Amino acid sequence: xxxxxxxxxxGELKPCALEAATIAGQIAKASGMALNACYIGQSLxxxxxxxxxxxxxxxxxxxxxxxSHYSNDGYVPIVRDxxxxxxxxxxxxxxxxxxxxFCASVAARLGAELVQDAIGLGWDGGLKATKPLYxxxxxxxTKITTFPAMASVRPNVISIERNGDGAPxxxxxxxxxxxxxxxxxxxxQATAGTIELTExxxxxxxxxxxxxxxxxxxxxxxxxxxxxxxxxSRAVVDAGWVHHSHQVGQTGKVVSPDIxxxxxxxxxxxxxxxxxxxxxxVAINKDPEANIFKICDYGIVGDLFEVCPLLAAExxxxxxx
Amino acid sequence: xxIAVLIKRVPDTAxxxxxxxxxxxxxxxxxxxxxxxxxxxxxxxxxxxxxANGADVVVVSLGPDSAKEVMRTALAMGADEGLLVTGAGTDxxxxxxxxxxxxxxxxxxGAELVFAGKQAxxxxxxxVAERVAELLEMAHASVVTKFELxxxxxxxxxxxxxxxxxxxxxxxxxxxxxxxxxxxRYPTLPNIMKAKKKPIAEKSLADLGLSAEALAxxxxxxxxxxxxxxxxxxxxxxxxxxxVNELIRLLKEEEKAL
Ligand SMILES: Cc1cc2nc3c(=O)[nH]c(=O)nc-3n(C[C@H](O)[C@H](O)[C@H](O)COP(=O)(O)OP(=O)(O)OC[C@H]3O[C@@H](n4cnc5c(N)ncnc54)[C@H](O)[C@@H]3O)c2cc1C
Ligand SMILES: Nc1ncnc2c1ncn2[C@@H]1O[C@H](COP(=O)(O)O)[C@@H](O)[C@H]1O
Numbered sequence: 033x034x035x036x037x038x039x040x041x042x043g044e045l046k047p048c049a050l051e052a053a054t055i056a057g058q059i060a061k062a063s064g065m066a067l068n069a070c071y072i073g074q075s076l077x078x079x080x081x082x083x084x085x086x087x088x089x090x091x092x093x094x095x096x097x098x099x100s101h102y103s104n105d106g107y108v109p110i111v112r113d114x115x116x117x118x119x120x121x122x123x124x125x126x127x128x129x130x131x132x133x134f135c136a137s138v139a140a141r142l143g144a145e146l147v148q149d150a151i152g153l154g155w156d157g158g159l160k161a162t163k164p165l166y167x168x169x170x171x172x173x174t175k176i177t178t179f180p181a182m183a184s185v186r187p188n189v190i191s192i193e194r195n196g197d198g199a200p201x202x203x204x205x206x207x208x209x210x211x212x213x214x215x216x217x218x219x220x221q222a223t224a225g226t227i228e229l230t231e232x233x234x235x236x237x238x239x240x241x242x243x244x245x246x247x248x249x250x251x252x253x254x255x256x257x258x259x260x261x262x263x264x265s266r267a268v269v270d271a272g273w274v275h276h277s278h279q280v281g282q283t284g285k286v287v288s289p290d291i292x293x294x295x296x297x298x299x300x301x302x303x304x305x306x307x308x309x310x311x312x313x314v315a316i317n318k319d320p321e322a323n324i325f326k327i328c329d330y331g332i333v334g335d336l337f338e339v340c341p342l343l344a345a346e347x348x349x350x351x352x353x
Numbered sequence: 354x355x356i357a358v359l360i361k362r363v364p365d366t367a368x369x370x371x372x373x374x375x376x377x378x379x380x381x382x383x384x385x386x387x388x389x390x391x392x393x394x395x396x397x398x399x400x401x402x403x404x405a406n407g408a409d410v411v412v413v414s415l416g417p418d419s420a421k422e423v424m425r426t427a428l429a430m431g432a433d434e435g436l437l438v439t440g441a442g443t444d445x446x447x448x449x450x451x452x453x454x455x456x457x458x459x460x461x462x463g464a465e466l467v468f469a470g471k472q473a474x475x476x477x478x479x480x481v482a483e484r485v486a487e488l489l490e491m492a493h494a495s496v497v498t499k500f501e502l503x504x505x506x507x508x509x510x511x512x513x514x515x516x517x518x519x520x521x522x523x524x525x526x527x528x529x530x531x532x533x534x535x536x537x538r539y540p541t542l543p544n545i546m547k548a549k550k551k552p553i554a555e556k557s558l559a560d561l562g563l564s565a566e567a568l569a570x571x572x573x574x575x576x577x578x579x580x581x582x583x584x585x586x587x588x589x590x591x592x593x594x595x596x597v598n599e600l601i602r603l604l605k606e607e608e609k610a611l
Binding site: 042101102104105108127128129130132133135136137139140141143144145146147148149158160163164165166167168169170171172173174175176177178181213214215216217218219220221222226228229230231276277282283290291301302305308311312313314320325326327328329330331332333334338339342343346347350 | 364366367370372379390391447448449452474475476477478479480483484486487488492493494495496508511512513514515516517518519520521522523532533570571572573574575576577578579580582584585586587588589593594596597598600601603604605608610611
């Protein structure tokens with residue numbers, strides 16, 4: 033009986049993979065089960081070092097160039113067979129865009145219950161999960177009591193923690209024969225240098241208060257100064273000022289950065305759904321009554337066109353010193 | 354071609370949510386119900402396809418009788434008929450059980466293409482459609498922002514962190530829809546009237562060859578709560594330069610976040 037953590041990679045292991053390993057390690061410890069990991073991708077070899085300290089006994093590595101990108105037909109049978117072989121009782125993955133699809137598919141093949149997008153996990157004779165419902169307006173505590181039990185973890189909510197430097201044993205596996213129904217025609221990368229919203233440690237978002245697309249650079253510049261990803265409210269996306277991949281909220285992306293800076297955003301509940309689990313929320317808005325101030329840690333009542341450029345300049349000064 | 358669209362009736366998330374004293378259920382009296390927003394995009398995509406290529410669009414929902422409200426909306430948008438999975442045992446299912454029931458329903462229709470939302474905005478479970486695909490051994494793609502049909506092959510774009518994939522998958526297939534793919538139409542009054550006459554069939558779990566026992570949930574709900582608001586709510590005073598500098602000091606020294 034063991035815990036299995038699914039390590040997501042995009043060329044390199046993703047931070048969310050190490051977050052999942054951290055929490056899977058805690059569950060293994062609490063339940064007295066062993067922890068193993070599954071890597072599927074081009075090559076783990078030169079990254080095995082980063083898997084030290086999580087208490088992983090063995091990492092099963094399925095390495096093949098044809099596995100470098102996720103595919104249901106390629107990845108799902110591997111995990112199903114590995115879970116059955118190991119008799120894994122708990123399987124932990126990541127709630128990234130691909131991770132959710134992966135976990136849902138694995139759960140279906142195993143006939144397992146699954147909680148996606150968990151913001152906390154624990155063990156109490158079953159797999160306990162904390163998860164937001166109704167766009168974050170309600171928090172549920174559930175326990176999966178049948179096995180295997182599965183959960184995927186929202187990126188950025190668990191801090192990566194290592195205990196010691198014990199390295200897992202690397203178990204190389206041959207790639208099973210599968211026929212892929214789905215063909216990947218093209219994998220497009222976003223413009224180089226842009227930081228992905230859902231993975232960013234800092235997010236600066238602009239709302240209708242920016243007034244028009246010509247002012248979007250005010251947001252981008254502050255983001256750049258802070259090393260942040262740039263987000264937007266739906267108002268800005270619907271107006272066509274920026275691409276909808278920037279949208280944060282119930283019908284956009286869910287982010288949990290260390291710092292979320294909302295500029296000219298009123299703080300509608302659907303926007304909150306996408307940023308409520310941020311560690312620190314900063315609001316810049318000229319309306320002291322704006323809802324965003326009710327959910328912020330630090331607020332500046334003022335014109336974003338004055339505050340943001342100054343903040344960018346001061347941050348650059350601090351960073352330079 | 355038959356297209357099934359999976360749609361769910363959910364509370365409008367703009368509603369005020371309260372937890373019942375049992376801490377295990379949400380008070381429903383103040384809630385307004387709607388079609389889950391991603392499902393609206395899924396319905397729209399199916400109707401666009403019907404208009405372009407001709408198809409029979411069947412909306413499928415699992416839920417109480419009231420789920421027919423959103424099915425009527427979909428019929429008014431242009432879907433042809435509805436299939437509601439309802440009755441004993443349907444209200445206590447987890448996503449796993451819902452998917453098994455919906456898979457059986459889709460199979461009974463003989464749909465070659467299934468559209469669903471990327472997630473339902475009540476439980477945000479993000480798994481029912483993928484499970485349906487796996488149970489029916491169909492190819493599938495999630496979070497799709499562009500869909501085209503080329504004969505028996507679907508060509509889709511799906512977003513991933515920091516980029517996107519273009520995928521080709523053979524029918525039969527299940528596609529979950531992300532917003533941005535289209536703009537759902539508003540039903541016109543004549544179409545709302547017409548929709549009242551379109552058929553909505555009902556099936557129980559037993560009709561689908563399933564039993565509530567076999568679909569028994571393996572998840573126990575321990576509690577529901579409202580999120581704690583323990584934010585600092587510190588509004589910084591002073592002139593603009595002073596406030597900016599104080600914010601930086603707070604983030605750097607107090608929060609150690611810069
Ligand atoms: C089903 C559904 C799903 C939705 N999903 C989302 C979602 O995913 N994400 C999302 O964001 N919204 C979503 N919405 C929309 C949401 O309800 C709000 O309409 C939207 O978030 C408002 O965007 P906003 O705050 O930018 O604009 P507004 O509400 O118009 O707020 C603009 C703010 O800017 C301030 N301002 C103006 N000028 C300045 C200035 N010069 N300096 C400083 N402040 C200034 C104003 O005081 C105001 O508070 C959804 C709605 C529905 C019904
Ligand atoms: N009870 C249901 N009836 C019909 N479709 C559903 C139901 N539950 C989920 N779905 C479909 O599956 C998608 C994902 O839902 P979920 O996995 O619950 O987040 C939804 O957008 C619907 O298309």
